[in-house]
Structures are given as C-alpha cells and as structure tokens.
Amino acid sequence: MFDWKKIKLVMAPVEGYTDVRFRLLCKHYGADLVYSERINANAIVRGNKSAMKAMEMAEAERPIAMQIFGGKIDVMVKAAKMLEEKADIIDINMGCPAKNSMKIGACAALLFKPKKIQEMVEAVVAAVNKPVTVKIRADHALRNALIIQDAGASAIALHARYVKDGYSGKADWDLIKDVKKELKIPLIGNGDIRTAEDAVEMLKIADAAMIGRAAVKYPKIFYEARELLK
C-alpha cells in the first residue's frame, strides 16, 4: 500500500528537466515523491525511442510517479499497463496547456470534458494495480476533482492556475483550500512555491506541496523546506 501520509514535498513534472539525474538530486535534497515528465501514451505504445528514454528510472528514486498524456482512452490504458511494473504511481496529465496536445483532446483539453475525465480515470484505474493520480488545473477544479475522486484516483495534484494563463499570473491558493475541504483523497497543491517558506505555507492548506520552477533553479529548496518542517 502506498503511504500518502509520508508524501509532503513533491518535485513537479517539468518537461526537459525532470530526468533520472535531476530527480535523484531532488531525492538527495529531500523530495518525498518525484514525477517523470509527461510521456506521450501513443509513443509509449509504439515503442518510440524518446518515450523509452523518458521512461528510464533508477531504483533509488522510488517512489516515482510516471506521467502519461493522451486523448484516447484505450491508448492511455495500454501505456499505463506498460508502465505499471516500473512506476509506483501512474499519473495522468490533465494540465498541460500546449495547443498541440489540446488539439488531440489530451492534457488540459480534458478539463472541459467531464464525462471523458470519468471514463479515462475509471479505465486506467481498472487496468493497473498501482495508484492512479491526476494533475489538473484551476478550470472547473472542484467539479473535476470530485469526478476524479469518484472514478477511483488515489490523489490529485492541482496547479491552481487557469489554462488561459499558461505559466503566468498568480496561482489561486484559495482555490486549493476550497478543493481540499471537499476531497477525501490527498490533494497536492502546486503553483508559485518560490521558497522553502512557501512550501511550508502550502502544507498548511494541502496534503503535499509540489514545486516546479523554483526547484529546477534550486533543488536545495527541498532540503531547506525539510529543515523548516523539523
């Protein structure tokens, strides 16, 4: 059984950065959970070389969440099954606002399709014996979080910024508070944690604090946050 109570500090998936070496560094500094970058489910199923590279992991970085994205439920199921032996958690990306991903009905496009969210999460949960999590954004956050919970997910990461804002503007931490109040499964809060002190603040409103850009620039943030939490 995966013990979510032990998960406080989380390294976010950051495409182009969160490879094995970087994730091991985050672990070294005290991250409790690390994520792979998003991997295209279709590329996994086809055995694409870059997908195989993105799936590489080291035993020392466990627990690791491997993140997949795609618009087709059957392909997502196949990819999740191919990853389940390696990964401790299968995470579904429903947050990336890249136009080419949204065009194929993947990533943040799903936030606007509640029925498809339900079907995709239910199908992946039924297919694998590992916990399934979903990373979402602020758009329809409460509605989507409840659907994801009811579909059997083990936890949700909420990047509290709207799709239209990309990576600018301010993350809405009040929304994280509101969603947390309604959820039974753990909520990982994400967006604008810039310092170790911010991570401690996030832990007052969410079950875990997920750090993206600040940790890419300064992975020692995990060590500093851990010291503050002692």
Ligand SMILES: Cc1cc2nc3c(=O)[nH]c(=O)nc-3n(C[C@H](O)[C@H](O)[C@H](O)COP(=O)(O)O)c2cc1C
């Ligand atoms: C360059 C870059 C790449 C990203 N790649 C991913 C990704 O592969 N999967 C994902 O779910 N989020 C991805 N994100 C979003 C981050 O995980 C995180 O949600 C976002 O940066 C907000 O957190 P922060 O304010 O701590 O950076 C990416 C963000 C950036 C800036």
